[in-house]
Amino acid sequence: MNKPKKSKKKQKIKSKNQGKYEKPKRRKKKKKQKNKDPKRFGDIQIPVELQIPQCQVCKEKKADFYCKKCQVHCCKKCEPQVHTEYLRELHYESTFKEPYIQEINPNLCIKHKKELCFYCKDENELICNKCHRNCSKNKHSTLSLHDYSNEISRKIKIIMNKIQKEEIQNKETIKRTRVNQNKLKQEIKELANVIENRSDLLIQKIQNSKKNYLNLLNKVEIISKTTFTKILNKKEEKQKKLNKNKNKIKKMEKLEKDEKTIKLIRESKEILSKEEERKKKKKNTKKKKKLNIRERTGKKIEKEREEFDPKMNCLNKIILKNENKTAWNPSFSYYGRICGKKIYSSGKHQIKIKIDQYPNPKNERNLICLGVVKTENRQNLIKNNDWEKIYFFMTWWDKWQKKNQSLKIKIENQKKTEKIDLKNICLNKNDIFEISLDMDIRKISFKINERNLGGWENLPEKVNFFASLFGQMGKEKNQITII
Numbered sequence: 349m350n351k352p353k354k355s356k357k358k359q360k361i362k363s364k365n366q367g368k369y370e371k372p373k374r375r376k377k378k379k380k381q382k383n384k385d386p387k388r389f390g391d392i393q394i395p396v397e398l399q400i401p402q403c404q405v406c407k408e409k410k411a412d413f414y415c416k417k418c419q420v421h422c423c424k425k426c427e428p429q430v431h432t433e434y435l436r437e438l439h440y441e442s443t444f445k446e447p448y449i450q451e452i453n454p455n456l457c458i459k460h461k462k463e464l465c466f467y468c469k470d471e472n473e474l475i476c477n478k479c480h481r482n483c484s485k486n487k488h489s490t491l492s493l494h495d496y497s498n499e500i501s502r503k504i505k506i507i508m509n510k511i512q513k514e515e516i517q518n519k520e521t522i523k524r525t526r527v528n529q530n531k532l533k534q535e536i537k538e539l540a541n542v543i544e545n546r547s548d549l550l551i552q553k554i555q556n557s558k559k560n561y562l563n564l565l566n567k568v569e570i571i572s573k574t575t576f577t578k579i580l581n582k583k584e585e586k587q588k589k590l591n592k593n594k595n596k597i598k599k600m601e602k603l604e605k606d607e608k609t610i611k612l613i614r615e616s617k618e619i620l621s622k623e624e625e626r627k628k629k630k631k632n633t634k635k636k637k638k639l640n641i642r643e644r645t646g647k648k649i650e651k652e653r654e655e656f657d658p659k660m661n662c663l664n665k666i667i668l669k670n671e672n673k674t675a676w677n678p679s680f681s682y683y684g685r686i687c688g689k690k691i692y693s694s695g696k697h698q699i700k701i702k703i704d705q706y707p708n709p710k711n712e713r714n715l716i717c718l719g720v721v722k723t724e725n726r727q728n729l730i731k732n733n734d735w736e737k738i739y740f741f742m743t744w745w746d747k748w749q750k751k752n753q754s755l756k757i758k759i760e761n762q763k764k765t766e767k768i769d770l771k772n773i774c775l776n777k778n779d780i781f782e783i784s785l786d787m788d789i790r791k792i793s794f795k796i797n798e799r800n801l802g803g804w805e806n807l808p809e810k811v812n813f814f815a816s817l818f819g820q821m822g823k824e825k826n827q828i829t830i831i
């Protein structure tokens with residue numbers, strides 16, 4: 349039988365390999381390239397469709413845009429209805445613009461479709477060479493991608509270092525909080541023990557106090573019983589005395605009816621009438637002596653009364669009336685001061701002053717000072733405004749607090765002492781202010797409407813009355829009169 353011819357290919361293989369037989373290598377079928385991963389950085393693949401779909405908003409025109417996040421096809425007119433300005437910036441990477449079916453590469457410039465090589469700081473975008481030229485013309489600050497990446501890496505490192513430091517600090521704070529927590533637990537336990545011990549002590553004290561109060565009540569009951577018995581005994585004794593007095597009165601009534609007793613009463617009345625006549629005669633003789641003195645001298649004898657001295661008037665600001673007994677200051681620019689004529693050196697004396705006008709007007713300042721000054725310092729007070737050896741009472745209208753205030757003041761050896769215990773006391777219209785002087789003791793005291801206000805002691809040997817007034821222009825505001 350004829351053997352089948354071997355193929356030329358097999359023969360050639362044998363010649364090369366010297367008799368060895370090898371199977372021919374099969375050609376590998378080229379595998380179809382799979383689509384690149386659409387999620388890979390730099391490649392975004394748009395869903396390819398056979399036909400361009402219609403706009404889902406108006407349903408009339410063909411779609412020009414597609415948003416993956418919103419999953420909406422829309423045209424140019426309807427696109428602002430789908431995306432606001434805020435959403436457009438967020439969904440920029442997921443929206444596909446014209447051409448609709450083509451694939452967009454974010455590594456290429458949208459305008460010039462060239463590789464992105466630079467970064468513009470002013471526009472905050474990646475740009476190509478052509479865009480770089482325009483930026484250089486506009487004098488924008490640009491960086492290469494390498495430098496830009498280095499800056500970003502530096503910032504990331506700085507942020508990472510801060511995060512690491514914060515982590516270390518947080519760990520330390522956690523440790524401290526745990527330690528503090530344990531300390532607080534121990535302190536709470538100690539406080540609880542202390543509270544328990546103190547509560548026990550308080551309970552014991554309360555029980556003891558209860559016993560003491562009960563004992564006191566028993567004692568009070570016993571004492572009350574004894575006191576009531578004493579009071580009853582006293583009342584009984586008083587009733588006995590009253591009964592005795594009644595008996596005496598009855599006896600006296602019986603005696604009045606007797607003739608002897610009537611004679612004795614008449615005689616006693618005659619004796620009393622004679623004594624009264626003698627006293628009247630003595631008084632008449634004294635009056636006659638005074639009348640004789642008047643006839644000899646030809647002058648009237650009157651009681652000494654205080655008057656203002658017109659010579660001792662500061663700048664003649666105080667106006668005097670009614671025979672130098674009434675004074676008032678019509679000026680609000682100066683404090684008027686005036687002294688009395690009489691000098692007080694011994695005995696007891698009283699100076700009564702009537703407040704004719706002292707209102708409490710709003711937004712006005714009125715003031716009255718009434719007191720005593722050493723006679724030697726009168727001129728210094730009036731001429732030189734030297735307030736030394738002065739004892740007085742002062743009342744004024746406070747413009748800012750809108751109320752009246754009063755003080756007792758003493759000035760000795762250039763030292764001012766005040767007594768601010770005069771609450772709700774102030775001079776008002778128709779009040780009578782009284783200064784009582786006891787020069788034997790050297791003491792002064794003040795009264796308003798017979799209400800004692802106290803005073804001062806250790807006065808000088810000789811003293812004069814003085815007054816200081818402060819009024820309003822052209823009106824008799826703080827007028828005083830010596831009674």
